[in-house]
Amino acid sequence: MSTWRRVTNLFRVNGLNREIDEELQSHVAEAIANGRDPEEARRAFGSSLRHREASRDVRVGVWLDSLRSDAIFGLRQLRKNKIASIAAVLSLGLAIGSCMAAFRLIDAVLLRPLPVANADRLYEAPRHAVLKNESFTYNSWSYPLFKEIRAGVKEQAELIAASDSEPMDLTYKSDQDVERAQVQYVSGWMFPSFGLRPKLGRLLSENDNVQPGGHPFAVLSEDYWKSRFGEDPSAVGRTFRMGDRVYEIVGVIDGKFTGTEPGKMVDIFIPVMMHPGVTANDWGWLRTLVILKPGAAEEPVRAKMEVITRTLETQRMNGATDSMPQDVRDAFLNQQVWLEPAASGASDLRTGTRRPLAILGVLVILVLLIACANVANLMTAQASARAREMALRVSIGGGRWRLVQLVLVQSACMALLAAALGALFAWWAAPFVVGMINPPDNPARLLLPADWRVLGFGMVTALGVTLLFGLLPALRASAVNPVSALKGGEDPHARRRLMHSLIGVQVAFCFLVLFVASLFVATFERLSHVQTGFSAKGVLALDTVAKHAQPLEYWTQLVDNLRHLQGVEAVGMSDAPLLSGGNWSNFISVDGNPPNGISTCMRRVSPGWIDTLHIPLLDGRDFLPQDSQPGSVLVNQAFADAYFDGKSPVGRRFDIVFSGNSHMHVQAVGMVGNVRYSDLRQPFVPQLYLPFRIVGDDGKVQDMGGAELLVRTSNPNPILLAQFLRDQVPRGRPEFRVSRIRTQSEIILSHTVRERLLATLAVFFSVVALLLAGIGLYGVLHYYVMQRRREIGIRIAVGAGAANIARIVTTDAFVVLLIGSLAGLVLGMASARFMEVLFYQVKASDPAILVLPAAILFAVTLLASIPAVIRAVRIDPASMLRVE
């Protein structure tokens, strides 16, 4: 209580002084009233200032008071050296801000627990297999398998099925008002298991998890309810159409829960029973989340899940594993189930960005350290200017710790100012970076609240930074020897050594940042110039759906109609656009031999598709309208290489082996050029194209519910045609509808989002680091010349040339540059191994990659030393010697 009052008194010192004065005056008045001589009473009292001091010390606490006066003094010092202080605060602010922004991202993606009960007991169960010494992790499970595993571990754990959320088109009123919402399919019992409560209506439960297709209910997230319905309670009970079904909104979640994937904020939750793949045992579409029951151990649950998985997967393959190549079969049969803690959720963003975010964090810390070294140098230089002041303080009795406190408080003032600036920067930068990670079509949405975690992190950073850059100069300044300092001379070398080593550290870190940046830039550069094998220019991809499955002729008519529109050059149809991530592959058996272990990626395309994408036809012919499945296929060059020793397979017959060991006999009618199938980084894979005309066992052609229409336009900016095409598609038959339009270029670009982000940020940080290092070098050289101007003056007087002087001034700087660069190089080579997976056709030992940072650093050093050299050469020996 008393300590607290001292602290509060600290901030009302003036009021306190007045109070003390008033009390003393009332005393004197009382004395006079009692008949004492006014003069005498006042004299007896002595100096009121002295009383005030004595009483104030008691009531405020000496230490706190000194802290306050140090802070005021520190701020005054900062104001005195305006330019230097602004430079220091800005550079620190930028660095602290980058740190805070990086922390906000890392916290949102990796650290912050989901707002659910049991987050600490929440795990994700991915599967893991090793094939040809490469390990594969896959997160997707089929629902029948999930159901069996859940039943198997019921005693120890609750399992939750959750699909990856997807943006879906839905309509609340007419079919023309399509809007988009993020939808996730979840087990009904997820809500009670997570301890979630409804704000309105009800949430889903076990009862919504019984009949496939029988629970057309939806639960909204509170966030979506607020933004879409403006908190209208009548939202509950409304219906919407999604795909070919109508769903009823039954409730709104209370609280911040927006799904189990950080990076995606789910608007609408739907029971898994409504997913089209809920009964298919060969369609993996859900993630398995595990909540361990209290007291249950992790390992037995994992082992049990693994046993059930292996048994059921073997059963499912129904003997097909026998015809698999040995290593593939081993990998399949020995698949492992892992349990990974998922307190903060499970998503691709999480696994995909863990390493980039870690690297980003390290880069940011390096920049922060560079900024700290800079400010430390600045403070050291300042301290030398203040050596006399310090010496005076020591001689009139200032204790060492008192002086350390003085300098540290000044550092803290600077750090706090910088932290405030940094907070502003982070507030702007974090959402900006999230915006950059996004494929434009499917934005990642992160909750980035400026809560106590961020605040705490900022405070800790500011404090750590204060100690980092303030302590050394503070100790040094306080170690001043009053006699020598007041006489005007002290050992200048010690200070210079400190400054040089700080510059060395800066150079090393700067080199490291530049090195990493050039690796990422080279990776991005190489990835964005990868040959895709087709032309994306002017191509639009229209996800087109029909309310009910339509005969193939109708789809063909639709394609023909579009083809004749103004501005359209060609139209093709496929099941999914290239490089959109969809992956469908099977083995091939030639001449009745068992498959050779190389799988073929499949795509279904219409006649004219290869022309639309400008894929060259190497041999044979394109599909004709009458080509059907089973029967004709197209293959690519890589297919010929993999199964026919590079000879054209046109006219040859072979079998496609589907899972479950069913074969389909087909004949290649054409061979086309290689294209990237699902990943830019992968080499070209064998590919096979099937026709859309699927003839069933009864001889009838199957109807189709949806397809991807690829439209090549003559417009260099094809997205301008989007609305026009959206309107044209339902014109012929109102059953057809475009659910989403992307450009093919944008689909390709989304593959390099991570690389672009890393490259951009790394370049940004390099520029900051270079700027800081340049300023630091300039400051040190400037200080150096100032200190040695007497000596330089004498040298000039006795006839030293400009070159000679320049050499004297800059030799040390270049030695430091050399040592720092070498250290940076060693650090860079050591850290490159950690980042290797993120590189594409780039090696850390690439000479260009090594030379570039060194050259840039050299140039910056040269630039930074020019002003100091000019100043040194211009020293006028006559006036310099006269001053002395």
Place this chain on the structure above:
Amino acid sequence: MPPKSDALQGSLDLLVLKILSRRSPLHGYAIMSAIQDISAEVLRVEEGSLYPALHRMEEAGWIRAQWVTKESGRRARVYELTAAGRKQLGAEESRWKAVAAAVNRVLREA
């Protein structure tokens, strides 16, 4: 925790606490006059040490201060004893008695 105080300060604290235990609340001047009157002008308290002592004891929580407005319209700061102060008074008194007895013994027997 009472601060270490020299003998003079110790006795000043004791006197102030004792006065306040008899009649309170009192302002600074009244405390000073009371000590002077009761000790028949033998003990004189310096203003310069009285107020820091009062403020120190206030911070220590032995006494409590309050602003009052007197009939003359002038504000005065009056002090009264707290429970902690009463305990402190007991401790100070017994210490004083011990010291006084010891001094007496030395005077008697030396």
